[in-house]
Amino acid sequence: MPLLSRRDFIKRTLAAGLASGLVLFGLEKTAGGATITPRGTFYDLTKCDGCQGLKVPRCVSACREENNFKFPRPAEQIEYYWPQKKKEDWQDKRDLTTRLTPYNWTFVQHVQVKHDGRVLDVFIPRRCMHCDNPPCANLCPFGAQSKTPEGPVIINPNLCLGGAKCRDVCPWGIPARQAGVGLYMKLAPRYVGGGVMYKCDLCYHRIKEGKIPACVEACPRGAIVFGDKEEMREQARKRAREIGGYIYGDKENGGTSTFYVSPVSFAKIHEQLMMQKNRQPNPEAPGFPGMPEGVGNFLDSVNGIAGALLAAPLAGAFAAGYAAYRTIKGGEDHGG
Structure with missing residues (x-):
């Protein structure tokens, strides 16, 4: 019998738990049983100008307007949770558009290279x-997060306890946490969890309706293209060849559904981004990601394998229990 690679081993071990997550979100197949084609996004950085002249880029404004109904609405009084004396509360920064927050799921970075x-x-x-x-x-x-057949990775706000493990293992530290909202508020707000994690879900509600994400629709220069994932990958490769440029997202973290093409190397871009981040008042604060090249996937590490083996059965049981609860209540997940 041939030996399994570490990735294949992880995938097989996680199958039961992840299957429960897919059932939870109703994503295993379409109503007619048709196969779902994964989607992807291609960013042509030779076309993006950050919407010069506008206070907020159109893609950012469109995202905020489209997804406002999914944004957190915390309790008026937010307690610190034991044993920590800290909380991540972005309520007074709802209008911030220059980094990722629970209220701002996309933004445009600008560097000179x-x-x-x-x-x-x-x-x-x-x-x-x-x-x-x-x-x-x-x-x-x-089981609060799931990779959908269409491609987006989504967070169920009704299951998330805000532990931020997702942010810790993300090479870009993308998910943002808001305290005072979510399941932990109903369980033990002073002792369990820290809120709910929020991030871009690629306007999943629009994708399910056959539409494109709001940011793609709003871009005035056609710098963002959305469609069949493999077609987006090929478009990115073709554009990179045309300009003698570079691709990002094709291999990083084991591969993604997002492909950037730039006329300059992403190593230079990452260097400038890190210099900008280090000039921030709090350089360690999340929400201002870099673009490290060739970054590996945590699930390919020994710690990642161990963590996956421990998480899968817990996630499956928790997701199954919540699915049963939803069935009894006849409810829908808000923002899912």
């Missing part, structure tokens, strides 16, 4: 990469 003897302005729209084998979803012990 020296290339071929001149300085180029590069604008990079940022949000969840929607990875092929997402550690965030596979390691959540409560």
Whole structure:
């Protein structure tokens, strides 16, 4: 019998738990049993100019308007939870559009990079990469995250306890936490959890209706393209060949559904992003991701394998229990 690779071993071990998650979200197949084609996104950074002249880029404004109904609405009084004396509360920064927050799921970074003897302005729209084998979803012990057949990785706000394990294992630290909301408020707000994690879900509610994400629709320069994942990958490769450029997202974290093409190397872009981050008042604060090249997937590590083996049965049981509860109550997940 041939030996299994570590990735195959993880996938087989997680199958039962993840299957429960898919049933929870009703994603295993369409009503007619048709196969669902994964979607992807292609960002052409030669076309993005950050919507110069506007206070907020159109993709950011469109995302905020479209997904406002999913944003957190915390309790008026938020307690610290034991044993920590901290909380992540973004209520007074709801209008912040220059980093990722629970109220801002995409933003545009701007760097200047020296290339071929001149300085180029590069604008990079940022949000969840929607990875092929997402550690965030596979390691959540409560099954609060799931990789959908269409491609988006989504968070169920009714299951999330805000433990932030998803952010810890994300190479870009994408998910943002808001305290004072979610399941932990109903269980033991002073002792359990820290809130709910929020991030881009690629306007999943629109995708299910056959529409495209709001950010894609709003881009005035056609810098964001959305469609069949493999077609997006090929478009990115073709564009990179045309300009002698570089691709990001094809291999990072084991592969993603998001492909960037830039005329300058992402190593240079990442260097500039890190310099910007280090100039922030709190450089360690999440929400301002870099673009490290060739970053590996945590699930391919020994700790990742162990974590996946522990998380899968817990996630499956928790998700199954919640699915039963929803069936009894006849409810729907808000924002799912």
